[in-house]
Amino acid sequence: MSSLLEHYKVLEVSYGAGIADVTSSYKRLCRIHHPDVSNDPESDEMMKKINIAYTTLREKYKREAAFRERQASARPVWRYASTDTRAQSSETRAQSSETRTQNAETRKSAAEIEKEAYTILNEYFKAINSYDYSSAYNYLSSYDKQNITRDSFIEWRKSVARLYPLREFKITGGLPVATMNWGEERILYARRFRVEVTEDNYSDEESQADDVEKLVIYENGLWRVFLGYMSVSDLTRKFDERYESKWKRDVAKRWEDYNAGIYPEYNMLSLSGMRKAAAREMYRQRRFGCAMTFAAISVKASGTRGAGYEQLLRSAAKTIRGSLRETDFSAYAGDGVFALLLIELRRRNAGEIIRRMTERIRKNAGPQLGAKASIEYEYESWNSNALTDIDSLNNVLKKFRKKM
Secondary structure, X not given: OOOHHHHHHHOOOOOOOOHHHHHHHHHHHHHHHOOOOOOOOOHHHHHHHHHHHHHHHHHHHHHHHHHHHHHHHOOOOOOOOOHHHHHXXXXXXXXXXXXXXXXXXXXHHHHHHHHHHHHHHHHHHHHHHOOOHXXXXXXXXXXXXXXXXXHHHHHHHHHHHHHOOOEEEEEXXXXXXXXXXXXXXXXXXXXXXXXXXXXXXXXXXXXXXXXEEEEEEEEOOEEEEEOOOOOHHHHHHHHHHHHHHXXXXXXXXXXXXXXXXXXXXXXXXXXXXXXXXXXHHHHHHHHHOOOEEEEEEEEEOOOOOOHHHHHHHHHHHHHHHHHOOXXXXXXXXXXXXXXXXXXXXXXXXXXXXXXXXXXXXXXXXXXXXXXXXXXXXEEEEEOOOOOOOHHHHHHHHHOOOOOO
């Protein structure tokens, strides 16, 4: 490697770039090609070329700086110029002073330009986190606004919010401002930020975080958030991919929770598993509005114990499970007490549905129940305007000396 041009190419900077650009590019390439972080078998050879190029250019800048210092310290030779020449020199000095002032302002703007990019993206995420999607749309680039209308963007963000109810965005870092190619013809002056996405799974006990990258571009003197979607259909396709991934993850997590807190003999959740399910649904009620009913059914059969009583409880559990929808939850609290969480069930028909359920339990149990057996129930309903909590659910269980 003999020519300086090749050294500049290795460091991926333009010919004659300053030492600051060279150093920044060198650090960036080290983070990519260093053998400790790269699995590429040619990473060692690539790092050698990068180190040689950086050392050569750094020494070049040192020699040039030393030469300029020697030139500046050399003794000047004074020669008296004519009046016209001195007047022209005065004007030149005034113009140079003005030029230096403009350059200083330009340097100041360059120093603040990354801060402005961060501010715009931060304001965008602040609007997203507060569900102000109309304001968030204002921070999008002109490219995105040409392909996606405000209404489409708002509907898309609402769909994502329903898919990830507790998702929040927080900027954690980013790369320096640089030019990049987008497509075949479009060249962007952009900065890429690393963003942490936090998603709580409806309760304080479970949460997960992941990192994504977000692009901010400079256009018409302003920074704007760049999504890069080609059309509304492209945006919808991205959402569908997220939905399918989230659905698979939720199903796996739900089965994991279900198997961890289940009563195998009744194929129902325990009260601890019910607490998690109730926490999720109560959050959904607060967020989107959701009517629900919480009920407790106690099956008692005096004189019937042992295997006969267990068979009776299994029959009751089977009847309850068969009466519920996919969105409902059931749990066994012990001592013949069953807990039910019925979603989107109005007060006007909750009592009737639970009464029919108890009659079905009695009918399916048949002679096992006995004459002295009793089936008692307690329930409470909440509409979308009345918020509930775990204490409200415990009030229903209190009658049967149970607590969630």
